[in-house]
Amino acid sequence: MTPFAALIDRLIYTRSRNRKLALIVDYLRHTPDPDRGWAIAALTESLDFPAVKAGMVRALLATRVDEELFRLSRHFVGDTAETAALLWPGARVAPSGLTVAATVDALAAATRATAPEILASLLDRLDADGRYALLKLALGGMRVGVSARLAKQAFAQAFDVPIEDVEELWHAIPPPYAPLFAWGEGRAARPDLADVAFFRPFMLAHPLDDATVDLADYAAEWKWDGIRVQIVRGGGATRIYSRGGEEISGAFPELVAAFDQEAVIDGELLVRGEVQGGDAASFNALQQRLGRKTVSKKMLADYPAFVRVYDLLALDGSDLRPLPWTERRRQLEGFVPRLAASHFDLSQIIEARDFDDLAERRAGARDAAIEGVMLKRRDAPYVAGRRAGLWYKWKRDPLTADCVMMYAQRGNGRRASFYSDYTFGCWSEEGELLPVGKAYSGFTDEELKWLDKFVRDNTLNRFGPVREVEKSLVLEVAFDSIHSSKRHKSGLAMRFPRISRIRRDKPAEEADRIATLRAMVT
Numbered sequence: 001m002t003p004f005a006a007l008i009d010r011l012i013y014t015r016s017r018n019r020k021l022a023l024i025v026d027y028l029r030h031t032p033d034p035d036r037g038w039a040i041a042a043l044t045e046s047l048d049f050p051a052v053k054a055g056m057v058r059a060l061l062a063t064r065v066d067e068e069l070f071r072l073s074r075h076f077v078g079d080t081a082e083t084a085a086l087l088w089p090g091a092r093v094a095p096s097g098l099t100v101a102a103t104v105d106a107l108a109a110a111t112r113a114t115a116p117e118i119l120a121s122l123l124d125r126l127d128a129d130g131r132y133a134l135l136k137l138a139l140g141g142m143r144v145g146v147s148a149r150l151a152k153q154a155f156a157q158a159f160d161v162p163i164e165d166v167e168e169l170w171h172a173i174p175p176p177y178a179p180l181f182a183w184g185e186g187r188a189a190r191p192d193l194a195d196v197a198f199f200r201p202f203m204l205a206h207p208l209d210d211a212t213v214d215l216a217d218y219a220a221e222w223k224w225d226g227i228r229v230q231i232v233r234g235g236g237a238t239r240i241y242s243r244g245g246e247e248i249s250g251a252f253p254e255l256v257a258a259f260d261q262e263a264v265i266d267g268e269l270l271v272r273g274e275v276q277g278g279d280a281a282s283f284n285a286l287q288q289r290l291g292r293k294t295v296s297k298k299m300l301a302d303y304p305a306f307v308r309v310y311d312l313l314a315l316d317g318s319d320l321r322p323l324p325w326t327e328r329r330r331q332l333e334g335f336v337p338r339l340a341a342s343h344f345d346l347s348q349i350i351e352a353r354d355f356d357d358l359a360e361r362r363a364g365a366r367d368a369a370i371e372g373v374m375l376k377r378r379d380a381p382y383v384a385g386r387r388a389g390l391w392y393k394w395k396r397d398p399l400t401a402d403c404v405m406m407y408a409q410r411g412n413g414r415r416a417s418f419y420s421d422y423t424f425g426c427w428s429e430e431g432e433l434l435p436v437g438k439a440y441s442g443f444t445d446e447e448l449k450w451l452d453k454f455v456r457d458n459t460l461n462r463f464g465p466v467r468e469v470e471k472s473l474v475l476e477v478a479f480d481s482i483h484s485s486k487r488h489k490s491g492l493a494m495r496f497p498r499i500s501r502i503r504r505d506k507p508a509e510e511a512d513r514i515a516t517l518r519a520m521v522t
Contacts, residue, residue: 001098001099001100001103001126001130001133001134002130003027003030003031003035004027004031004035004039004042004100004133004137005126005129005130005132005133006129007023007024007027007039008129008132008133008136008142008144009129009132009133010023011023011024011144011145011146012144014145015145017145017150020144020145020146020150021150021153021154021157024040024043024146024150024151024154024158025154025157025158027039028040028154028155028158028159029158033176033178033181034100034101034176034178035099035100035101035176036176036181037175037176037177037178037180037181038100038101038103038104038175038176039100040151040155040175040177041175041176041177042100042136042137042142043142043144043146043151044146044147044148044151045140045141045142045148046175047104047137047140047175048140049107049108049110049138051107051110051111051112051114051115052107052110052115052119052138052139053139054080054139056112056115056116056119057080057081057084057119057135057138057139058070058080058084059116060116060119060120061084061087061088064087064088064089065087065088065089069087070083070084070087073086073087075464075465077416078410078411078412078416078417078465079412079416080135080139081132081135081136081139081141082132084131084135085128085129085131085132085134085135086128086132088123088128088131098122098125098126098130100137101176103122103134103137104137106118106122107119107122107137107138119138122134123135141412143412148170148244148245152166152167152170155170155180155184158184159181159184159185161183161184163384164201164384165190166180167199167200167201167245167384168193168198168199168200168201169183169190169191169193169198170245171198171199171241171245171247172191172193172196172198172199173191179191194234194235195234195235195236196234196235197232197233197234197235197237197238197239198232198234199230199232199239199241199245200230200232200264200313200314200321200384201245201384201385202228202230202243202266202384203266203311203382203383203384203385203387203390203391204385204386204391205374205375205386205391205392205393206386206388206391206392206393207392207393207394207395208375208392208393208394211392212355213355213375213392214355215352215354215355215358217377217378217379218375218376218377218378218392219325219329219349219375219376219378220349220350220352220358220373220374220375220376221310221347221348221349221350221373221374221376222347222348222350222365222370222372222373222374223370223371223372223373223374223393223394223395224268224270224280224308224347224369224370224371225280225282225283225369225370225371225480225481225495226268226269226270226271226280226283226286226308226369227242227243227268227269227286227290228242228243228266228267228268228269229241229242229243229248229266229267229268229269229307230264230265230266230267230313231255231259231264231265231267231307232264233259233260233261233262233263233264234262234264238256238259238260239256240252240255240256240269248290250292250293250294250295251289251290251291251292251293251295252269252289252295252305253295253300254300254304254305254343255269255305255306255307255343258339258340258342258343258344259339259343259344261315261335261338261339262315262316262317263312263314263315263316263335264312264313264314264315265307265309265310265311265312265313265344266309266310266311266312266313266382267307267308267309267310267311267344267347268307268308268310268347269286269305269306269307270286270305270306270307270308270369271285271286271288271289271303271304271305271306272304272305272306273285273369279369280308280369281303281369282369282481282483283369283481283483283495284483284484284485284493284495285303286303286305288302288303289303289305305343306342306343306344306345307343307344307345308345308346308347309332309336309339309344309345309346309347310347310374311325311328311329311332311382312328312331312332312335313328313382315331315335320382321381321382321383322381322382323381323382324378324379324380324381325376325377325378325379325380325381325382326378326379328382332346333346350373358373361373362394362396363396365396370396371395371396371480372393372394372395372396373393373394374391374392374393374394375391375392375393375394376390376391377389377390377391395480396480398478398479398480398500399478399479399480399481399482399520400476400477400478400479400500401426401436401476401477401479401512401516401517401520402474402475402476402477402503402506402510402511402512403424403425403426403436403437403474403475403476403477403511403512404424404425404426404427404433404471404472404473404474404475404508404511405422405423405424405454405469405471405473405474405475406423406424406425406433406435406468406469406471407422407423407435407466407467407468407469408420408421408422408423408451408455408466408467408469409421409423409465409466409467410465411440415448418448418449418452419451419452419455419456419467420440420448420451420452421438421439421440422438422439422440422451422475422499423435423437423438424436424437424438424439424475424477425490426490426511426512426513426514426516426517427509427511427512427513427514428490428513428514429513429514429515433471434489434490434514435488435489435490436488436490436492436494436514436517437477437479437493437494437497438497439475439477439497439498439499441498441499442478442498442499442500443499443502447499447502450502451502454469454473455467455469458470458472458473471508472508473502473503473504473508474502474503474504474506474507474508474510474511475499475501475502475503476499476500476501476502476503477494477497477498477499477500478497478498478499478500479494479495479496479497479498480495480496481494481495481520482494482495482517482520482521483495483521484521490514490517491514491518492514492517492518492521
C-alpha cells in the first residue's frame, strides 16, 4: 500500500494535469501486477465493496475515538476518510508489506458482519497516509483530479500504445486488467474482442460558440435532452453503455430485450411523454429511471424508455467508423427499420435553407425536450474524442432567474474549507421563499472568497455542515431548463443550475417569483 498511498498523496497536492499524468505513468511502469491494476481501478471509481460504507467507518471509529471529537473534526476537515485516517490511533502492529491486491481481496471477502473487524485490522497495519489511501479505496470518491480519460492516457503513454485501442480494451477487461498490461508491455497479443459486446469510445463535439458553418459541409440534427448511450450486441449479449463507458443495461431491460441485431448504435436515451404525441418527455422524467439496478413493472409503464438513434458504428461484424458520416447515415436509415419502432427511432436531419434559418429554428425549440443543435461534418469518420472541425454542439441560450441564497454548505477536496455549495429560492405568491435549486459552480475563486465571507458573516442557524443565512443576497442563476417536480416543495427542479452573477445591487424582495419560473417549465 505504501507506493499507492504515496501516489494518492502526490496527486492530491498536484494541480498540473501533465504532472498528474507523469505520476500515474511512473506508477504503472514500476508497480507489479496486480497492484497497479487494482490501483488504477480505484482511481477511476471502478471498485465497489458493498460491505464497507461511510456509516460503518464512523461507527468503527467511535470504538477508538471520542464521538464528539470525530464530529467536530469531520466538520472542520470536510471528508470522512481523511478525518478517520488522521484520528485512528497509531498502528498496533509493526507496519508490514501490505499490498493493494491483498487489501482488495480482504475487502471483497468482507460481509456486513465481518467488515468492521477486517477494516480495523487493515487500518492497524498502516500509517496515516496508508489509512487515507485504504479508506478512499474502500469508500470511493477519490477526488484527486484523475478522470478515466486521464488514466487511459497515462496507460497509453506508459506503454506507447494507441489511446484508441486502450479506450476499447479498457471497458472489455475487468480489473485488475492483467491482459491489458500484458499487451501493453508486449508480453501478449492485443486481446481479441470478437465475441465481446465491448464499448467503443464516443465521438464528441466542440462548442460552436460564435462561429458559423456552411450547411453544404455540415448536417444539422437536434441535440436531445436525455443521456447519450451506446447499445452493443455481440457474442450473443446486448449491453448498454453510458458516455463514460459505464454499463447501464440493468436499468433498461426493455431496450436490451428489444435490440436483437448484431450492431452498435449511438443514440440518445429518452422517456416518452404524454404530450407532444408521445414524443420525448423532459429530462426530469428520465431521471426516474436512472441509477436503478432493478426496475418495477410500474416504472416500465410510467416511464417507457426509447432511443433516438444518431449513428451506426458497426453492423453484422463490419466496423463502420472509418466511413464518412454520409455513408454511415445512409446505412443507418436502412438499419433503423429493422429495430422495434416502440423502442427505437431515427434522429431526423433538420432541413434548413441556410445558417440563419437554422438559427431561427434553434431559437424556437425551447418548448421541446431539446438542448440545441448538433452540426456534423458530412465527410467525417467516427473518431474517438473531440476533433476540431468535425462535430459542433450549438446549445440553446440558458435561462436565468434572480434567486435568493438560503443555505450554504462546505465543499469537498480543496474547497473543504469554503462554503461553496449554495441552495437558493424564489418567492411564492404568499411571500414565502421556497428552494428551487442548488449550485456549486459558475463563480471565480475571488467570488468564492467573497461568498464564503458573506455566509460566515450572515449565518442565522447551523444544521451540521449546513448554514442558514440571512435572506438578503440575490444570485443570478443560469440553467438549461426547468421542470415540474413532486420531490421539491416549490414544485420545480432546475437542470444544470450555475451561478452566473452575484447581484449585490438587487434587494432580495425583488428576486423572481415561483410563478415566473413555472412559466418557463417545458
